[in-house]
Structures are given as structure tokens and as C-alpha cells.
Amino acid sequence: MNIDHSDNTPLDAAQPALASTQAVALTPVLAEASTPEPVQEQTGLSFAQLGLNTELQSSAAQAGFTAPTPVQVEAIGHVLNGRDVLATAQTGSGKTAAYVLPVLQLLMATATSRDEAPKKRITQVLVLVPTRELATQVSDVLRDLARPLTQSIKVGTVFGGVSINPQMMSLRSGADVVVATPGRLLDIVDHNALNLGQVQHLVLDEADRLLDLGFAEELHRILALLPAKRQNLLFSATFEPAVQTLAEALLHNPERITIAQTQEHTPDIAQRAISVDEKSRTALLRHLIKTHAWKRVLVFVATRYACEHVANKLYKAGVFATAFHGEMSQGARQDVLAEFKEDRWEVVVTTDLAARGIDIAQLPVVVNYDLPRSATDYTHRIGRTGRAGASGEAVSFVTAATLAHWQLIQKRQKIQLPVEVLEGFEPTEVPPPMSPLNDGTGGIKGKRPSKKDKLRAAAAATKAERPEPPSE
Secondary structure (H helix, E strand, C coil), X not given: CCCCCCCCCCHHHCCCCCCCCEECCCCCCCCCCCCXXXXXXXXXXXXXXXCCCHHHHHHHHHXXXXXXXXXXXXXXXXXXXXXXXXXXXXXXXXXXXHHHHHHHHHHHCCCEECCCCCCCCCCCEEEECCCHHHHHHHHHHHHHHHCCCCEECCEEEECCCCCHHHHHHHCCCCCCEEEECHHHHHHHHHCCCCCCCCCCEEEEECHHHHCXXXXXXXXXXXXXXXXXXXXXXXXXXXXXXXXXXXXHHHCCCCEEEECCCCCCCCCEEEEEEEECCHHHHHHHHHHHHHHCCCCCEEEECCCHHHHHHHHHHHHHCCCCEEEECCCCCHHHHHHHHHHHHCCCCXXXXXXXXXXXXXXXCCCCEEEECCCCCCHHHHHHHHCCCXXXXXXXXXXXXXCHHHHHHHHHHHHHHCCCCCEECCCCCCCCCCCCCCCCCCCCCCCCCCCCCCHHHHHHHHHHXXXXXXCCCCCC
């Protein structure tokens, strides 16, 4: 995917838009960001009917969970009964509480009273997450729901990007629940600051991300440290076939839960696609922000360099914009998110780091400045808006070079959006020539020519170049 490193179009070239917005139901389920804000989907059942005790019912009510959501209805009973669970449900569906509530109840059977003398705690629950931000959010949910209980349940949180020493100190007396990113967890274990030999419940939140190649080695090492006999709970919004196979290998006779997306529960996200020249994207973004009076916008780009580049150009043009990416310190990342939630920034420009594990209540707009690499990433990105019953808008910039990729995303999302052309931003670029051995999807996640296809094509080309034998 091409990244605009120049963007020399004057920012004052914006003209009035002639675009219309089309709301499209998302066919695939969206990515869960472990939303602290409760989801209010009425199912006609109560938490009591699902088997939660009175203390947790009261704690859930205090946290704003008035009635269980569909995924909570399906999952809570199975978790309480000790079953392995593989759960898939859309964004904002309440998946975090679907495992937190029953796991807390299981812990209450062995947790000490708050009046008893403190002792070394044994880690019985391990929650693995792919990002630092998600680790913080899941920990907050656990602490909020555990705080009113008569039993004392300690939650430990470990993630990279910050000093390891305070995290090791916090675990000196142990923790009943540990929420961790894989890399930092292994660092903690290597320092003998945590023993995972008595974990009874393993949770993978955003399981599809944890099971992909980026975490494969670390996850394998962690699993080797856990007891073979344990409960495994996998929650996510998307499971691609390759990841599904890995998930099945982790589970023993699991309860499979899939909450189908219905019209009633479809996120209210109006999706748009706008055709624009690569060099004019920043000018178009500034024009849209001004024209639509957007107060908070999350903008996705492909690289960390582009984060800084686009944020700086917007800021110099009078838009309060800042970057958010993985090379920033954890403190800086936390500050950006806190300030964005407090409306102190109009625009945050980010990579796919923020496509998961980021919950910003009432975020109105997401912009794909660069298209995502895959249809699954598109799902996760636009799932940052339209959460918890709110409406949102997702705008994608489509250049001549990315038009074929956009068509692939639409096909896999089962959507068909008109590619709009705005007055003053009429594109002039043409698509690059296609390689003879490329079907138009090379360089992106999607259908690529197989090795056999390439060999056949090379053999055919060689045969075509051979001179004809002389006639007799």
C-alpha cells in the first residue's frame, strides 16, 4: 500500500462537498475492545437466572449492567460449569463481562475475606491480551466488579513499555488474577516474580490476534508454564479459518458460542468511500473535519512515520491533532488517550495499534486515511465507532492505487458502497499497471497466486519464447 510522504497539496484548496452518506449493516461481527461502558441489550433474562450469586448481581448493577446481553446469556452458565468456551460476538456486545462475572464467582469460592490477615496469593486466573491499552481496560473492569465483594480479590496488571520493577513489586504478595500482554508476562516469569503453575482459568481476549503468528512463540512458551488441566476461555469478534484451527487445538470439548449479528444489534455505522488522489488526502481530511464540524476523529494510517507526518500537517494547519503509535512511551500513549477522551484533541492519527483494545465512548468518526491490509482489519478499525448503542461514521479514502484493494475489502465485507467524488478533490491519478503474474491482490492480504500458479505461468512464458522447430 502506498503511503503519502509528501502531500504537497495546499490545505486551503478545500471546496464544498457534494457527498451523500450511505448506512450499511456490517455483515461480519466486529472486534471487541473489552468495553468498560456497559452494553444495554435486553434479553428478557436476569443475571440471577444465569446462576450469578447475589453479591455479583449487586456488583454488576452498580457497574451499570442492568440485564445480560446475548453473549453473556450464552457464556456465563458454561463458564460457571467449568466448560471450555469459544465465543464470537460483535463489538460492544459485552464479551468482557461474559467471562469476568463468572470467573469472579469461581474465585469467590477460594478467596479470603477482607477481614483475614493477608497471605501470599496464588494466581488462579490468567487473562492474556494483545495490547497494553486492552490490559488496562480489562483490569479496570475486573477491579470495578470485584471491589464491592466481601472477598478480597487482587488483580495484577503487567504490560511492556514501562519499567518492570513496579510491576514485580506489585506481585510480591501474589495476585488472584493476572491480566497481561504475552511478552511482559514472560519477562516477569523469567525474573521469578510470578508462578503460573496453579492457574485454573486461562482467558484469551482478542483470541484471534493472540493466536496469529505475531504471538505464536510467546503463547507457546506461556502454555508450557500452565497446568495441563485448566479451563480455557477464548473470546473474540473474528476467527479466520487458520486461527480457528489453532483455537480448536487449545480447547477440550468446548462450548461454541456465536452471536449472530441481527438488524436489531447491528452497529449503527454509516460507511462512506471517497475517491481522492494520494497527494490530496490530508487536504480532504481537513476539509471534511471543517465541513462536518467533527470534534473527535480517529484517523488510521499504515505506518508510524505516516502518523507523525499527517498529525504534524494537520496541527500546522490549525487542527488540534496528535499521533498515537507503538514507538511512543506507555506514559505518552496513556496521556494521548486520556486527553482525546476529554476532547482536548480533535484528531488522533494512529496505526492499527488502536484498532483493538481502545474504547472511546461516543467516538463519532473513524477515517481510513490508508486502507487496512485486510477485510478483518477494516472490521476492527471501524468498530471503534458506533459502540454501545451509539451511532458513528466510517470514511475510507480510496486512491487509484488502492481501488482494487478497496473492491476486495467490499467483497469480503459483503458491502457495496458508491465511491464518491467531492468537488475540488476530483482525482486525476490512474491505477498503476498490473503485473502479468499478479491478479490484482499482490501485496495485500487476500488471494495471491500460489507457488504452483507461478511455476505454471513461468513455464508457459518459457514455452512461448522457444523458437519453432524448423520445418522438414
